Amino acid sequence: MSEPTTTTGPTGPLGIRTGDAYRASLDDGRELYLDGKRVTDPASHPAFKASVDELARLFDLQHDPAHAPVMTWKDPQSGLTLGRAYQPTRTLEDLRAQRASAELWLSESLGQHGRSPAFMSSIALGLYDFRHRLEANRTGFGANAEAWYRHCATHDLVLTHALGDPQIDRSADPVDDPDLALRVIEENDKGIVVRGAKQLTTLAPTAHEVLVYLSASFTQRSAEQFVVWCALPLNTPGLVTLCREPFGAEPFGHEHPLARRFDEQDAMLFFDDVLVPWDRVFLLRDGALARTGLGRINAWSAYIGHIRYRERLRTLLATATMVAESIGVDGFRNVQEELGKLASYVELTEYFIDAAEARATTTDSGLLAPGDTAAARVWSAEVAASAVAAVRNIGSAGVLMQPTPNDLAHPRLRPHLDRYMRGKNIPADQKSRLFRLAWDLTGDSFGQRQDLYEYVHRGDLARNRINLYLRHDQSETRGRLERLIAGPGAPADTQLQEGAHP
Known part of the structure; x- marks a missing residue:
């Protein structure tokens, strides 16, 4: 493969x-x-360096000849080598x-x-796919979406x-207390001014840009100020990022092999009367369009989300x-x-991943979008805790009580550790690292955060179940049952009589 194409533009390097x-x-x-x-x-x-280095390592894989054909593609419009997640998918081959x-x-x-980046880039692709509908919201918004995707x-x-609104008083109406949701407070010749939080x-402290959307629930006319889709660099004046407590620190020598590398950080964003230029605004004051667009622009990210969950x-x-093997219970x-x-x-x-491909459909912009797998997303949230519990059940108290590297290095302790904290055909130091990994994955602050993430990031579980129920077409089966219980003299169901199948 030839060397990736990279040039320099007015705002920095172009290409991978x-x-x-x-x-x-x-x-x-x-x-x-x-x-x-x-x-x-x-x-x-120190709170971010290891996770930044991990993302940097992944970016470098795009330049590795062994991985570049999979991770990149040549964009015919720009002539640049770009990340594969940004590639518009027009065929099943593209999707795969x-x-x-x-x-x-x-x-x-x-x-x-x-x-x-494999996940979020696909949302930018979804916004690009939805650009024609956005153009109908206001002239220029569709072009803005396309330009931002290409940027x-x-x-x-x-x-x-940025999706969720602050947890202040969920029983109140934002119309009565505007601080409950991000809102547009002004339109001027430069753009819109937004205020709120x-x-x-997730990932805001180490990302470049934030896409603001999701305000699909504000459909009443008085709440149109809360319906806004836009994108901003995270160094925009007035945009303040507040981090939560970082995971992966190593007090007392304890190892956190996953948290140290993969803590993506979560943050609150405060919009202190932030000016969003008009070329970064994609949708305004149309709750119905926002609701429709929410599913459309996330079609690819839902597909990628299943791939990510399978790896977890x-x-x-x-x-x-x-x-189980390390403690001799794998045969139980x-x-x-x-x-x-x-x-x-x-x-x-x-x-579910295969089903998304099998159900893929061509959108009105001509892209092949993965098929809807909303029920699979509900299932994933439902089983997330059970998957984590399985590891804890097998490891039991051992995932909690393991020596640190400093313990293992201590001459007074090491003989006891080798004798009493070894495993079946595995030495104490290797067993300790394995169980620390299990603890990091399921039990410590990072593991608990990951478990919570699986439960909440696909949206409210109850709402998603209700939406599945409301949209599920029961008419054919209900009709059969209604004919069956109609009583003596009811018209016979010909298909049932003849044993035919629909």
């Missing part, structure tokens, strides 16, 4: 990004706070190429990166999205298997049942 370029790009003057202190360069800060790329990104991160693709940007913006389940299954019937449950989850997720 290197790890070093990603690190350097984060020193951009953003207003970022952690524990009451402003962070000027996330790439060098995007799948292969996401599988590489997400297997490299063991399914722990919920906001992987993100050609600069290989790391993206995040968005919560739990594979990680849970392999960890549980190795833990109850343990094999737990492992079989995890294996079934992995295989079912594979079916």
Whole structure:
């Protein structure tokens, strides 16, 4: 394969990004706070450095001749080599190429990166696909969406999205208390001015841009000020990012092998009367269109989300298997049942990915979008806790009580550790690292965060179940049952009489 095409434009490098370029790009003057202190360069800060380095490593894989054919594509419009996730999918072959790329990104991160560039780039693609409908909202909005998608693709940007409104008083109406939701307070010749906050913006401290959307629930006329889709660089004046407590620190020598590398950070975004230029506005004051667009622009990300979850389940299954083998319980019937449950989850997720491809449809903009798998997303949230519990059930108290590297290095302790904390055909130090991995995956602050993420990131579970019920077409089966219970003399169901099938 020829060398990737990279040039320099007025706003920086064009084409696929290197790890070093990603690190350097984060020193951009953003207003970022952690524990009451402003962070000027996330790439060098101890709370973020390891996770930034991990993303940088993944960016460098795009330049590796062994991985570049899977992770990149040549854009005929710009002539640049771009990330595969940005490729418009017009055929099943295109869709499967995007799948292969996401599988590489997400297997490299063991399914722990919920906001992987493979995921968020696909939402930019979804916005591009929906551009014609956005143009109908207001002249120029569709062109804005296309221009932003191309800007993100050609600069290989790391993206995040801002969805949830602050948890102040969910029983109140934002119309009565405007601070409850992000809102437009002004339109002028330069753009719109927004005020408010968005919560739990994953990856914001180490991303380049944020896409604001989701305001599909505000459909009444008086609440139109809350319906806004737009995108902004995270160093935009007036945009303040507040981080939660970081995971993966190593007090007392304890290891956190997953948290150290894969903590994506979650943040509150405060919009302190932020000016959004008109060329970064995509939708305004149309709740019905926002509701329609929510599913459309997330068609690809839902597909990628299944791939990511399958990798997480594979990680849970392999960890549980190795833990069981290390303590000699892998032959126990109850343990094999737990492992079989995890294996079934992995295989079912594979079916969902295949189903999204089998149900793929051509959109009104001419792209082939993965088919709807809303029920699979509900199932994923439902089984998430069970998948984590399987690892904990097998490892039991052992996932909690393991020596640290300093313990293992201590001459007084080491003989006891080798004698009493070894496993079946596995030395104490290796067993300790395995069980620390299991703890990091399921029990510590990072593991608990990942478990919560699986439950909430697909949206409100009750609402999603209700939506499935409301849209499910029962008419044919109900008709058969209604004819069956109509009583003596009711018209016979010819198909039932003849044993035919619909």
